[in-house]
Amino acid sequence: xxxxxxxxxxxxxxxxxxxxxxxxxxxxxxxxxxxxxxxxxxxxxxxxxxxxxxxxxxxxxxxxxxxxxxxxxxxxxxxxxxxxxxxxxxxxxxxxxxxxxxxxxxxxxxxxxxxxxxxxxxxxxxxxxxxxxxxxxxxxxxxxxxxxxxxxxxxxxxxxxxxxxx
Amino acid sequence: xxxxxxxxxxxxxxxxxxxxxxxxxxxxxxxxxxxxxxxxxxxxxxxxxxxxxxxxxxxxxxxxxxxxxxxxxxxxxxxxxxxxxxxxxxxxxxxxxxxxxxxxxxxxxxxxxxxxxxxxxxxxxxxxxxxxxxxxxxxxxxxxxxxxxxxxxxxxxxxxxxxxxxxxxxxxxxxxxxxxxxxxxxxxxxxxxxxxxxxxxxxxxxxxxxxxxxxxxxxxxxxxxxxxxxxxxxxxxxxxxxxxxxxxxxxxxxxxxxxxxxxxxxxxxxxxxxxxxxxxxxxxxxxxxxxxxxxxxxxxxxxxxxxxxxxxxxxxxxxxxxxxxxxxxxxxxxxxxxxxxxxxxxxxxxxxxxxxxxxxxxxxxxxxxxxxxxxxxxxxxxxxxxxxxxxxxxxxxxxxxxxxxxxxxxxxxxxxxxxxxxxxxxxxxxxx
Numbered sequence: 001x002x003x004x005x006x007x008x009x010x011x012x013x014x015x016x017x018x019x020x021x022x023x024x025x026x027x028x029x030x031x032x033x034x035x036x037x038x039x040x041x042x043x044x045x046x047x048x049x050x051x052x053x054x055x056x057x058x059x060x061x062x063x064x065x066x067x068x069x070x071x072x073x074x075x076x077x078x079x080x081x082x083x084x085x086x087x088x089x090x091x092x093x094x095x096x097x098x099x100x101x102x103x104x105x106x107x108x109x110x111x112x113x114x115x116x117x118x119x120x121x122x123x124x125x126x127x128x129x130x131x132x133x134x135x136x137x138x139x140x141x142x143x144x145x146x147x148x149x150x151x152x153x154x155x156x157x158x159x160x161x162x163x164x165x166x
Numbered sequence: 167x168x169x170x171x172x173x174x175x176x177x178x179x180x181x182x183x184x185x186x187x188x189x190x191x192x193x194x195x196x197x198x199x200x201x202x203x204x205x206x207x208x209x210x211x212x213x214x215x216x217x218x219x220x221x222x223x224x225x226x227x228x229x230x231x232x233x234x235x236x237x238x239x240x241x242x243x244x245x246x247x248x249x250x251x252x253x254x255x256x257x258x259x260x261x262x263x264x265x266x267x268x269x270x271x272x273x274x275x276x277x278x279x280x281x282x283x284x285x286x287x288x289x290x291x292x293x294x295x296x297x298x299x300x301x302x303x304x305x306x307x308x309x310x311x312x313x314x315x316x317x318x319x320x321x322x323x324x325x326x327x328x329x330x331x332x333x334x335x336x337x338x339x340x341x342x343x344x345x346x347x348x349x350x351x352x353x354x355x356x357x358x359x360x361x362x363x364x365x366x367x368x369x370x371x372x373x374x375x376x377x378x379x380x381x382x383x384x385x386x387x388x389x390x391x392x393x394x395x396x397x398x399x400x401x402x403x404x405x406x407x408x409x410x411x412x413x414x415x416x417x418x419x420x421x422x423x424x425x426x427x428x429x430x431x432x433x434x435x436x437x438x439x440x441x442x443x444x445x446x447x448x449x450x451x452x453x454x455x456x457x458x459x460x461x462x463x464x465x466x467x468x469x470x471x472x473x474x475x476x477x478x479x480x481x482x483x484x485x486x487x488x489x490x491x492x493x494x495x496x497x498x499x500x501x502x503x504x505x506x507x508x509x510x511x512x513x514x515x516x517x518x519x520x521x522x523x524x525x526x527x528x529x530x531x532x533x534x535x536x537x538x539x540x541x542x543x544x545x546x547x548x549x550x551x552x553x554x555x556x557x558x559x560x561x562x563x564x565x566x567x568x569x570x571x572x573x574x575x576x577x578x579x580x581x582x583x584x585x586x587x588x589x590x591x592x593x594x595x596x597x598x
Contacts, residue, residue: 024444025437028230035227035414039407057222060230064221064455067448077185077449080501082545084183099184106188109195113207114214142214 013155017070020148024070027063031056051130058138065145072103073152093160100157107150114143169469172197176460186506187456191217194460201467213459220458221451224410225338228327230447231413235322235420236283237443239274241431242424244391245287248273249295251388254381258374261364263299264309265357267292271313272353275320276395277416279327281541285314285552293557299373301364304563308542309360311550311564312571315538316356318504319349321399322409325504325537328454329530332461332512333519336526338409339402340598344527344589348535351588352578359574363567390423403596450505457509464513474517484522488532488583491515495533499540503548507537528582531589535579543572 034052071077075096084095118139126135176193180186195213202209239245252266271288278284289310296306318325321342330338364370398416401407407415424431431439464470477487498507511533519529541549544561550568554561582588 021441021445024448025440028234028440028444028447031227031230032234032414032417035231035410036418039411039415053224056227057224060227060451061218061222063230063444064448064451067445068452071445071449071452076445077187078453078503078506079183079185080180080546081183082501083181095183098182099188102179102184102192103188106192106195110191110213110217113210114217116207117211117214117218120211139218142218 013073013152013159017073020066020069020152023066024063027059027066031059031063034059054128054130054138058141061138062141062145065141065149069145069148069152072107072149073156075100075156077103090165093165097157097160100153100160103153104150104157107146107153111143111147111150114139114146118143168197168200168467169472171200172463172469186502186510187453190453190460190509191456194456194463197463197467197469198459212462216458216462217455218458220455220461223331225408226327226331226451226454228322228338228408228410228413229324229451230443231410231417232279232322232324232327233283233447233450234440234443235413235416236278236280236287237439237446238417238420238424238431239277239391239394240283240287240290241435241439242391242420243428243430244277244388244394244423245270245274245291247384247388247428248391249291250379251384251392254379254384258376258378260368260370260373261361263292263296263301263370263373264305264360264364267296267306267309268313268316268353268357268360271310272316272320272350273392273395275314275317275349276322276399277391277420278317279322279324281314281317281538281549282552284317285311285549286556288314289553289556293553296370299370299376301370303557304559305363305369305567307550307553307557307559308564308567308571309356310556311547311553312356312360312542312568312575313353314549314553315541315575316349316353318534318538318541319345319352319531321345321402322413323534324450325508325534326530327409328505328508329512329534331454332508333516333526333530336530337598340527340593341530342399342402342409343593343596343598344531345534346592347588348531348578348582351581352535352538352575355574355578356571359570363570390427394419394423453506453509457506460509461513470514470517473514474521477518478521484524487518487522488524491518492532492536492583495536496539496543499536500543501546502540503546504534504537504540507540508533525586525590527593528586528589532579532583535575535582539572539575539579542568542575544568 034056084092118136121139122136127133128135172193175196176189179189179192195210198212199208199210248270252269256262256266267288271284274284274287292310293306323345326341327338330336330341397419398412402412519526541547544565550561550564
């Protein structure tokens with residue numbers, strides 16, 4: 001949650017983090033608007049448009065994955081910093097590289113299984129409860145954005161590597 | 167054997183500085199794969215399913231909303247006006263300003279849901295004010311970090327929302343009500359310790375010479391901020407809003423106060439406020455999702471059973487087991503943040519809770535108090551870190567001061583452990 005004190009790369013990524021950030025900000029802004037509209041509508045009309053729940057959940061998942069992608073590129077995910085922050089510069093660099101590569105590896109594998117999950121939903125023509133939309137419209141974002149997280153982690157490792165040994 | 171693999175791999179990855187979420191996901195996925203060698207794809211289709219199930223929950227929407235509330239009120243100018251009002255009430259005698267810092271943190275805790283957000287908002291105002299009054303920066307940072315630790319006990323609280331997701335027997339409103347008295351008690355203990363420290367070391371001698379703001383005008387200016395906790399907590403109590411709705415109403419109210427009343431937030435600031443909130447929420451909720459894989463592995467493979475069985479067979483009673491749990495959580499809390507502690511330990515602690523018949527609401531308050539202590543105990547202390555950065559001191563310098571405040575917080579926690587009524591009276595009285 002806080003990036004100070006952490007060695008960050010001077011080099012900027014070719015694709016700015018602003019791309020995922022804009023997506024996450026957009027999702028959060030729509031979430032606020034939908035939820036507030038729900039409160040207002042229910043207050044004045046005693047009706048709720050509960051169908052928006054489904055869209056809200058989708059937006060929340062998209063916000064998490066998009067925000068996590070930018071956070072992976074900046075290397076600000078929650079970790080135990082004790083051993084990364086102490087010790088020699090060589091050890092710190094090695095640990096940071098290892099962490100970024102482990103993250104990338106995990107998210108690429110996760111992308112594969114998430115893609116199969118979406119494929120199943122598509123194949124069996126599953127639809128959502130409230131709106132009756134095809135489920136894969138919502139879930140397709142999961143493999144796409146987890147691939148993005150993996151790429152951002154890889155990008156961080158690359159920038160760290162390029163900087164050379166301390 | 168598979169259980170051992172899971173915990174060993176997970177432990178090594180975590181200590182090596184791999185992001186907590188990734189360590190949870192890798193450990194969980196490996197355990198699932200090892201135990202399903204014959205199943206198609208090693209049963210790993212459970213990974214995306216459980217990740218999705220971990221965050222695709224409507225009540226969890228309260229989390230990003232309350233994070234956003236914290237980001238908005240941090241810049242709404244409310245903290246400054248609350249401080250002025252408190253100074254107008256309590257005056258300028260020696261040792262008053264540290265107590266005011268903690269009091270403002272408590273009131274702010276009734277708006278925001280996380281400790282670091284509270285430390286940033288209160289610290290942004292109080293660090294400079296305490297420096298002018300002659301308090302050493304390391305002392306100010308300690309007081310502000312410790313005061314902010316009450317935030318996750320005083321409702322609303324992100325910690326309680328996460329706890330309730332993992333322990334559905336404890337509802338969010340019941341937890342919110344249960345945290346109130348323990349939070350105030352901890353705040354009171356901190357105030358006593360802070361004033362005692364200030365007087366003993368004759369700090370803040372310049373405080374008496376500073377001007378005292380006029381009472382009525384500061385009350386008027388502070389009223390917008392003071393109304394926020396009333397709106398949030400009163401609205402939930404009156405049954406007007408669910409926690410999520412209360413949060414979104416607070417978002418709109420905070421934007422109104424910041425943009426129209428105090429004029430501290432411009433249109434250009436909106437994007438950065440939303441970006442900050444989206445990213446903080448994403449980092450927290452990624453851990454929740456990936457912990458879903460870990461929790462699935464632990465529960466379906468029955469990995470917690472041997473551990474729980476060992477504790478049961480060790481013949482420790484309820485009290486000794488609880489003491490053990492508390493000691494472990496305090497130690498772990500020195501290195502890990504609260505959300506991760508909940509997600510890693512709750513799959514192990516819930517069976518213990520059932521075995522010994524601990525009240526889930528009370529237990530939630532107790533372990534949240536341990537998390538709060540972890541937030542101010544070096545070396546890993548998020549609240550203290552935020553306050554130290556604002557004060558420009560190193561975290562080591564705060565040690566001689568913060569240790570007394572940690573002690574005061576521990577005493578308040580012991581009281582809640584011994585007298586569960588301190589936590590449970592209010593939710594029972596309110597009928598949750």
